[in-house]
Amino acid sequence: MSNLRFWACGLLLVLVGWLLGRLVSNEYAFFAGYSVLQYILLATAWNILGGYAGYVNFGTAAFFALGAYVSVALNKLYAPPLPVLIVAGGVASGLIGLLMGSLTLKLRGVFFSIATLALAIVSQAVITNWEFVGGSSGAYVLRPRVGPLGGSYIEYLFYTMLVMAVAAVALARTVERSKLGFGLAAIRDDEAAAEASGVPTLKLKLLATVASGTLMGMAGAPLPFYVAYLDPPSAFNLAYAVNTIAMPLVGGTGTWIGPVLGAILLTVVQETAMVTISSAANLLIVGLLMVGFITLAPNGIVGMVRKLRGDRR
Amino acid sequence: MTDALLVVDGLTKRFGGFTALSDISLRIQPGERLGLIGPNGSGKSTFTNCISGTLPIDAGSVTLDGRRLDGLPSHQRTRLGLARSFQLPRPFGSLTVAENLRVPMLYAGRGGTDTEAELLEMVGLGGKAAQRPGDLTQVEMRKLELARAMAASPRLLVADEAMAGLSNSEVDEILALLLRLNDQGVTIVLIEHIMRAVMAFSQRLVCLVAGRKIADGDPQDVIRNDDVLKAYLGE
Numbered sequence: 001m002s003n004l005r006f007w008a009c010g011l012l013l014v015l016v017g018w019l020l021g022r023l024v025s026n027e028y029a030f031f032a033g034y035s036v037l038q039y040i041l042l043a044t045a046w047n048i049l050g051g052y053a054g055y056v057n058f059g060t061a062a063f064f065a066l067g068a069y070v071s072v073a074l075n076k077l078y079a080p081p082l083p084v085l086i087v088a089g090g091v092a093s094g095l096i097g098l099l100m101g102s103l104t105l106k107l108r109g110v111f112f113s114i115a116t117l118a119l120a121i122v123s124q125a126v127i128t129n130w131e132f133v134g135g136s137s138g139a140y141v142l143r144p145r146v147g148p149l150g151g152s153y154i155e156y157l158f159y160t161m162l163v164m165a166v167a168a169v170a171l172a173r174t175v176e177r178s179k180l181g182f183g184l185a186a187i188r189d190d191e192a193a194a195e196a197s198g199v200p201t202l203k204l205k206l207l208a209t210v211a212s213g214t215l216m217g218m219a220g221a222p223l224p225f226y227v228a229y230l231d232p233p234s235a236f237n238l239a240y241a242v243n244t245i246a247m248p249l250v251g252g253t254g255t256w257i258g259p260v261l262g263a264i265l266l267t268v269v270q271e272t273a274m275v276t277i278s279s280a281a282n283l284l285i286v287g288l289l290m291v292g293f294i295t296l297a298p299n300g301i302v303g304m305v306r307k308l309r310g311d312r313r
Numbered sequence: 314m315t316d317a318l319l320v321v322d323g324l325t326k327r328f329g330g331f332t333a334l335s336d337i338s339l340r341i342q343p344g345e346r347l348g349l350i351g352p353n354g355s356g357k358s359t360f361t362n363c364i365s366g367t368l369p370i371d372a373g374s375v376t377l378d379g380r381r382l383d384g385l386p387s388h389q390r391t392r393l394g395l396a397r398s399f400q401l402p403r404p405f406g407s408l409t410v411a412e413n414l415r416v417p418m419l420y421a422g423r424g425g426t427d428t429e430a431e432l433l434e435m436v437g438l439g440g441k442a443a444q445r446p447g448d449l450t451q452v453e454m455r456k457l458e459l460a461r462a463m464a465a466s467p468r469l470l471v472a473d474e475a476m477a478g479l480s481n482s483e484v485d486e487i488l489a490l491l492l493r494l495n496d497q498g499v500t501i502v503l504i505e506h507i508m509r510a511v512m513a514f515s516q517r518l519v520c521l522v523a524g525r526k527i528a529d530g531d532p533q534d535v536i537r538n539d540d541v542l543k544a545y546l547g548e
């Protein structure tokens with residue numbers, strides 16, 4: 001399928017989602033749907049750096065929460081429309097990605113991962129001490145009753161996230177099959193050999209970090225309106241970092257479809273568990289699924305399907 | 314001798330207090346086939362890493378066709394025409410054999426007209442384009458390693474022990490391949506322990522011992538050189 005046709009299919013998906021949304025009257029469907037889409041976006045963003053280039057980022061929560069808090073701050077100052085907040089959140093997290101990347105991307109493998117973990121901890125400490133956005137006691141954000149397209153505001157948030165998730169997946173797929181995608185795959189497989197093959201490894205890694213961080217910041221920007229009350233422990237929740245790594249792993253890293261499958265599977269399982277068992281069972285289930293997949297199907301769902309089809313890839 | 318392709322001048326490399334390469338100077342003419350020998354630990358691989366940019370150098374200069382290379386990152390040297398193959402093959406394991414060649418073609422292809430298929434055909438991997446490197450045999454892996462270096466359309470190829478561990482007939486295959494590449498105008502530096510192959514290949518031989526160049530000249534003269542014999546056989 002050509003890139004153009006894929007983008008067209010994505011557009012169609014957005015339209016279908018919108019039409020379905022018009023038929024739904026239950027608000028919970030939008031809440032749950034938003035959660036799935038948010039994780040598709042986050043997992044896809046993580047996969048650009050973690051799956052394509054092989055650089056594991058433990059700091060998802062930092063990029064995500066930064067997007068959310070830029071939203072809180074700007075909303076308090078000017079209350080611009082949501083798309084503006086999303087762009088601002090994306091730019092802020094992209095810049096942090098650039099800064100962190102230029103400081104840490106010379107570190108390889110596990111050292112880079114530890115640096116991302118440190119970033120999450122440091123940024124949580126900064127936000128907790130920033131009184132303007134509520135500090136440790138958190139910030140209330142008034143969610144408008146009605147969205148600008150008619151319907152409830154949650155419905156509007158759902159469509160916004162739908163557009164972003166579809167666009168991110170289409171972007172990831174475009175990257176995967178481009179010159180950039182081959183360069184990142186070469187870095188993942190053998191960085192010295194990639195460099196010897198003419199791949200500007202540092203530049204490409206930086207590009208992937210910025211793209212990944214930007215998408216995570218964009219994913220976080222609508223969060224304050226979704227939760228209506230945001231405090232550092234929930235914005236920097238461990239669940240974001242764990243889920244965003246678990247989803248591509250379960251679905252299959254290195255391909256655009258893997259994070260999508262993983263995000264849908266894990267979010268649905270967690271939502272179900274939260275309603276039927278208890279909200280504390282969430283991370284336990286994710287952990288068990290991760291252990292199961294890493295031992296039994298290290299290449300995730302995508303790897304399993306390919307194995308069944310007899311392709312070793 | 315102003316028209317040398319590669320000029321290495323006073324190259325020195327230290328690891329802490331240990332001098333791995335000491336004041337190495339070397340000129341390589343366009344189209345030349347140079348053999349580089351030396352006992353284990355004499356600095357051959359360090360030399361490769363230093364001129365290809367994997368390791369920074371402490372003193373001296375490396376010039377390719379009048380352009381200073383030292384200080385440039387590895388990928389830029391590859392783009393300028395200096396390719397290397399690795400001693401232990403380091404293929405891109407998740408890509409197919411053909412895609413392994415596509416990476417340097419996309420990033421360093423300097424207007425070469427070879428396609429992936431032609432290159433694979435030339436090195437004898439014609440039927441393996443869609444396979445993964447993990448499915449290849451040792452000798453096929455070496456061929457892939459050389460093909461990937463060639464995919465960058467280099468002017469100078471440094472082949473670091475491309476034949477180590479291969480059988481006699483496999484050594485002949487790689488040797489024939491290198492000679493064919495040289496025929497097409499690629500200057501080649503062959504780093505090798507297998508003397509039969511080095512002697513058959515080289516027009517000129519350089520010997521490194523303990524980080525110093527102790528001989529440089531006609532292969533037959535070099536292997537009769539007293540210092541070279543002493544280094545290999547002892548006093």
